[in-house]
Structure formats: C-alpha cells, structure tokens
Amino acid sequence: MYKVHCLNNISPVGLANLKEGYELTDDINEADAILVRSADMHEMEIPANLKVVARAGAGVNNIPLDKFAEAGIAVFNTPGANANAVKELVLAGMFMAARDIVGGIEWVKANADDPNVGKAAEKAKKQFAGGEIMGKTLGVIGLGAIGRLVVGAAEALGMKVVGYDPFLDAEKAAAISENMTFVTDLADLYPVCDYITIHVPAMATTKGMINAEAFAQMKDGVVFLNFARDTLVNDADLAAACEAGKVARYVTDFANPAVVKIPAALVIPHLGASTAEAEDNCATMAVNSVMAYLEEGNTFHK
Numbered sequence: 001m002y003k004v005h006c007l008n009n010i011s012p013v014g015l016a017n018l019k020e021g022y023e024l025t026d027d028i029n030e031a032d033a034i035l036v037r038s039a040d041m042h043e044m045e046i047p048a049n050l051k052v053v054a055r056a057g058a059g060v061n062n063i064p065l066d067k068f069a070e071a072g073i074a075v076f077n078t079p080g081a082n083a084n085a086v087k088e089l090v091l092a093g094m095f096m097a098a099r100d101i102v103g104g105i106e107w108v109k110a111n112a113d114d115p116n117v118g119k120a121a122e123k124a125k126k127q128f129a130g131g132e133i134m135g136k137t138l139g140v141i142g143l144g145a146i147g148r149l150v151v152g153a154a155e156a157l158g159m160k161v162v163g164y165d166p167f168l169d170a171e172k173a174a175a176i177s178e179n180m181t182f183v184t185d186l187a188d189l190y191p192v193c194d195y196i197t198i199h200v201p202a203m204a205t206t207k208g209m210i211n212a213e214a215f216a217q218m219k220d221g222v223v224f225l226n227f228a229r230d231t232l233v234n235d236a237d238l239a240a241a242c243e244a245g246k247v248a249r250y251v252t253d254f255a256n257p258a259v260v261k262i263p264a265a266l267v268i269p270h271l272g273a274s275t276a277e278a279e280d281n282c283a284t285m286a287v288n289s290v291m292a293y294l295e296e297g298n299t300f301h302k
C-alpha cells in the first residue's frame with residue numbers, strides 16, 4: 001500500500017483518482033508520496049520512505065529541487081493544468097487597469113449610507129473614467145502554456161500582441177499566432193507596448209529581470225502585469241518607476257510587502273490558479289504523475 005500525504009489542501013476531485021493500493025496519510029513520516037501546493041518545502045526533513053513529490057501547480061520555487069534530486073526523489077509539477085485560470089485573471093487585471101473598477105466599487109461602498117448614492121455616483125463617476133484595451137498593444141514575455149493563452153485572448157479582444165520567448169524561434173511563434181509580432185530581444189518589445197504581462201518561471205536567471213533598465217525602455221504610463229512570481233521584478237526599481245509615472249499601474253498576484261503600499265499597485269492575493277476547475281485539473285495531473293512514477297517509474301506527465 002502506497003501512502004500519500006497532502007501538505008496543502010488538495011482537491012478531492014483529484015484525490016479521487018488515487019487507485020486501489022493507495023491511501024492518504026496524515027503522518028508525513030510514512031509518506032511514499034507528497035502532494036503539495038504552496039507550502040515551502042525547503043526546510044523540511046525528508047521522510048525516510050519518500051519517493052516522489054508532486055506540486056499541484058506550475059511553479060516549483062517552493063520545492064528544493066537539488067536537495068530532492070540528491071536524495072533520489074522525483075519531483076513533478078502540473079504545467080498547463082491551471083493555465084486557463086491564470087489567463088482569465090490576467091484579463092481581469094488588464095480590465096481593472098483600463099477601467100477604474102476597483103476605485104469605483106470602493107467609492108460606492110464608502111457612500112453606501114447616502115440615500116442619494118445613485119445621484120452622487122453620477123457626479124462622482126468622472127474621476128473613474130478609463131480607456132479601452134481594443135487597439136492597444138500587449139507585450140507577452142514568455143510564451144509557455146499561460147502566455148500563449150493570453151496571446152489568443154488578447155487578440156480576440158482586438159489587441160495587437162508582441163511576443164517574446166528565448167526558447168522559441170519565429171516558426172514556433174507563428175504556430176501560436178500568425179498575427180503576433182515575435183521579437184527575439186526585449187528591447188524591441190518594451191518601447192511599443194501599452195500593456196506588458198510576464199509569464200516566465202522564477203529562476204536565478206529571471207530574478208529581478210524587470211529592473212530600472214527594463215522600465216526605462218518602456219512607454220510612459222505602461223501597465224505592467226505580473227501573475228508569474230514577484231521575484232521577477234526588482235521592488236525598488238518598480239517603486240521608482242511607479243513614482244515617476246513610468247508605470248501607471250502594476251497589477252500583480254503577489255502580496256509582497258514592498259509593493260502593497262505603492263499607490264499604482266493593484267494587488268491580488270495569489271488567486272491566479274484559485275478556481276475549482278484549475279484545482280481539480282492540477283490535483284488530477286499531480287495524482288496521475290505520482291501513480292505513474294510509483295508503478296512504472298514514469299517520469300513523464302500522463
């Protein structure tokens with residue numbers, strides 16, 4: 001009997017895929033497999049029987065890959081399984097930046113006791129006027145599972161898209177979208193985009209890649225969306241770029257203490273993958289990876 005421990009809440013729909021021969025355990029010390037979402041595993045002592053870890057999500061920055069590799073423990077993630085959920089929140093972030101939905105709703109809440117709130121709202125609404133995203137240019141940095149869905153959605157909304165991905169060539173980029181302008185240098189993306197969204201993993205090579213030098217090349221008043229990881233952006237340089245008006249809005253899914261008080265920041269509490277559908281998909285893929293590995297030594301996602 002294989003024992004599976006869940007370090008975070010994992011969707012019961014996914015767990016229901018565990019076949020005969022598997023049982024859930026509350027005791028991590030007897031686990032053959034661990035299912036994890038966002039819990040940080042870096043300081044964790046490795047359980048004696050542990051053979052495999054599967055993250056119900058795409059990023060693996062909460063998992064000490066080298067430590068587990070040295071211990072011979074396989075690690076899986078679930079690329080693509082929550083991509084649609086993240087794409088939808090990126091679109092919501094773009095709309096929130098284009099139209100002052102958040103400011104308007106806060107105004108109505110603050111005036112909810114006014115019996116003439118409707119009339120007052122008609123007067124107040126000027127301050128919440130916005131713009132449209134149709135016809136604007138979106139830069140997509142990283143054309144993996146999420147980035148390429150964002151490209152399609154943005155084009156369907158009438159946006160022009162400029163895409164960048166160091167792992168693709170023009171032919172592969174054209175297969176994502178023939179209308180997208182594919183660039184091989186971010187210096188060609190930054191200056192032409194009204195909105196920029198980043199979808200790359202957190203790694204040593206991407207840490208702080210959105211810095212003063214990058215902001216300096218962007219259009220004045222750019223909207224920057226970060227639903228990937230907060231370490232990609234240099235906090236001090238972001239604060240300075242917002243203060244200077246270079247960045248009109250920074251929409252992010254990460255409640256980083258250095259960012260939450262920046263007036264131009266719209267901060268969401270890491271909800272990108274928090275949909276029932278994404279949680280079910282990720283958990284199902286994670287469970288299937290664990291079983292394929294334990295039974296067949298399969299290191300590919302099924």
Ligand code: MLT
Nearest residue numbers: 037038057058059082273
């Ligand atoms: C991801 O890496 O896919 C997300 O951050 C998952 C999550 O929200 O747990």
